[in-house]
Amino acid sequence: DIQMTQSPSSVSPSVGDRVTITCRASQGVSSWLAWYQQKPGKAPKLLIYTASSLQSGVPSRFSGSGSGTEFTLTISSLQPEDFATYYCQQASSFPLTFGGGTKVEIK
Amino acid sequence: EVRLVESGGGLVQPGGSLRLSCAASGFTFSSYAMIWVRQTPGKGLEWVSGITGSGDTTYYADSVKGRLTISRDNSKNTLYLQMNSLRAEDTAVYYCAKETSSSWQSDSWGQGTLVTVSS
Numbered sequence: 001d002i003q004m005t006q007s008p009s010s011v012s013p014s015v016g017d018r019v020t021i022t023c024r025a026s027q028g029v030s031s032w033l034a035w036y037q038q039k040p041g042k043a044p045k046l047l048i049y050t051a052s053s054l055q056s057g058v059p060s061r062f063s064g065s066g067s068g069t070e071f072t073l074t075i076s077s078l079q080p081e082d083f084a085t086y087y088c089q090q091a092s093s094f095p096l097t098f099g100g101g102t103k104v105e106i107k
Numbered sequence: 108e109v110r111l112v113e114s115g116g117g118l119v120q121p122g123g124s125l126r127l128s129c130a131a132s133g134f135t136f137s138s139y140a141m142i143w144v145r146q147t148p149g150k151g152l153e154w155v156s157g158i159t160g161s162g163d164t165t166y167y168a169d170s171v172k173g174r175l176t177i178s179r180d181n182s183k184n185t186l187y188l189q190m191n192s193l194r195a196e197d198t199a200v201y202y203c204a205k206e207t208s209s210s211w212q213s214d215s216w217g218q219g220t221l222v223t224v225s226s
Contacts, residue, residue: 043216
């Protein structure tokens with residue numbers, strides 16, 4: 001199974017800050033990597049697919065990069081509505097696996 | 108607008124069974140793979156099972172293989188998860204999700220249904 005490791009597990013930035021979340025795969029997944037945002041009591045929401053493609057309707061302050069084993073989600077200027085938990089997921093092979101999550105908390 | 112609505116969750120005793128349903132609308136259901144993902148309260152996401160658009164290929168996490176069965180009825184636009192021999196560790200919110208056209212990445216999710224396995 002491909003293990004997905006996210007860092008940090010939590011971060012406490014201020015509104016307007018640039019936030020970077022890293023996801024590492026235990027083996028190469030090419031660009032088959034998605035990022036999701038989840039707010040308490042809600043379903044996950046797709047932000048980025050195939051590592052760097054912005055899902056329709058997602059603000060352009062979100063961006064993704066990377067390939068192979070190392071990936072990054074960047075929020076260029078954090079907004080109040082961005083406080084949530086973020087997960088990466090590899091879609092290269094079964095079983096599909098998620099990272100442990102990064103909680104972006106209000107400072 | 109894509110809409111996915113799960114139902115069928117509830118309280119069940121260890122060893123019992125449940126069948127979850129996910130009613131889909133707003134897209135050509137048979138053209139898209141679907142998955143089930145679960146989340147233990149306060150914890151992360153765990154992929155459970157996936158099925159191709161035609162229903163001819165299914166995939167399972169090792170933790171549920173032999174106990175949970177995914178299926179779909181494309182004439183009813185409905186996805187199912189038959190859950191047998193349930194264990195306490197199956198307690199979670201179960202989400203159905205629609206995959207993108209090119210890969211196993213989920214662009215639409217249901218609201219989730221809670222399954223509690225307890226005596």
